[in-house]
Amino acid sequence: MDCMPQYPRYAIYFVPSTASALYRFGAELIGYDAYTGQPLPFVEGIAAEIEGWKQLTADPRKYGFHATLKAPISLAPSRTENELTAAMHEFARTPRSIPVIGPTVRSISNFIAIVPDGPCPELQKLAEDCVTVFDGFRAPLTSADRERRNVSALTDRQIVYLDCWGYPYVLEEFRFHMTLAGSLPADRLEPVTSILRKRFARLELKSAPIDRLALLRQDGATSGFTVLAHWPLQGA
Numbered sequence: 001m002d003c004m005p006q007y008p009r010y011a012i013y014f015v016p017s018t019a020s021a022l023y024r025f026g027a028e029l030i031g032y033d034a035y036t037g038q039p040l041p042f043v044e045g046i047a048a049e050i051e052g053w054k055q056l057t058a059d060p061r062k063y064g065f066h067a068t069l070k071a072p073i074s075l076a077p078s079r080t081e082n083e084l085t086a087a088m089h090e091f092a093r094t095p096r097s098i099p100v101i102g103p104t105v106r107s108i109s110n111f112i113a114i115v116p117d118g119p120c121p122e123l124q125k126l127a128e129d130c131v132t133v134f135d136g137f138r139a140p141l142t143s144a145d146r147e148r149r150n151v152s153a154l155t156d157r158q159i160v161y162l163d164c165w166g167y168p169y170v171l172e173e174f175r176f177h178m179t180l181a182g183s184l185p186a187d188r189l190e191p192v193t194s195i196l197r198k199r200f201a202r203l204e205l206k207s208a209p210i211d212r213l214a215l216l217r218q219d220g221a222t223s224g225f226t227v228l229a230h231w232p233l234q235g236a
Contacts, residue, residue, distance in 0.1 A: 034064025
């Protein structure tokens with residue numbers, strides 16, 4: 001297997017509409033607009049309120065404000081960007097029950113994200129379909145890809161999924177999340193979560209439809225992911 005990741009890489013994400021309060025909230029918090037590929041000024045007061053905010057959002061900023069539906073892949077040698085774009089267009093046109101979540105801010109492990117406030121079978125189904133339907137576009141897992149996943153920390157099922165689908169957190173292991181802050185020490189996790197939760201509460205956003213699909217591209221290891229194309233999902 002190759003020892004280095006292959007670029008460009010492509011990801012299938014839920015990225016809210018640029019016109020939505022949800023997108024503005026997340027993009028301005030992390031300081032990056034994935035639609036334009038340009039940095040954004042941090043939302044007013046956040047850098048003063050949370051020490052080291054720029055560093056805490058360095059990793060989320062690279063990926064843009066999003067929820068992963070199919071984790072970043074390199075294309076298989078026989079597949080093209082245009083073919084993937086066409087396949088996603090057709091996928092988005094297939095009628096389905098549009099997932100709707102009650103968004104809330106919580107800590108997950110050592111990072112902070114917007115997550116659903118309860119189970120959502122339609123969302124699990126959407127994520128499962130994205131993983132399986134588009135897997136034929138994925139280049140085989142490289143040794144570097146596998147090493148980055150810290151296999152020794154994964155469960156047996158997660159290792160099976162990593163080797164089968166190129167990513168361990170799929171199917172039953174999938175947890176929808178839109179990251180707001182990266183890795184935090186344990187003593188800072190709850191205070192920072194509380195600040196972000198209070199800011200999010202000001203939106204008074206009681207529900208959020210997961211009604212869009214976006215294809216993003218990353219051109220190199222230091223590049224941010226940018227939106228190449230996006231589609232509304234067709235409701236049933």
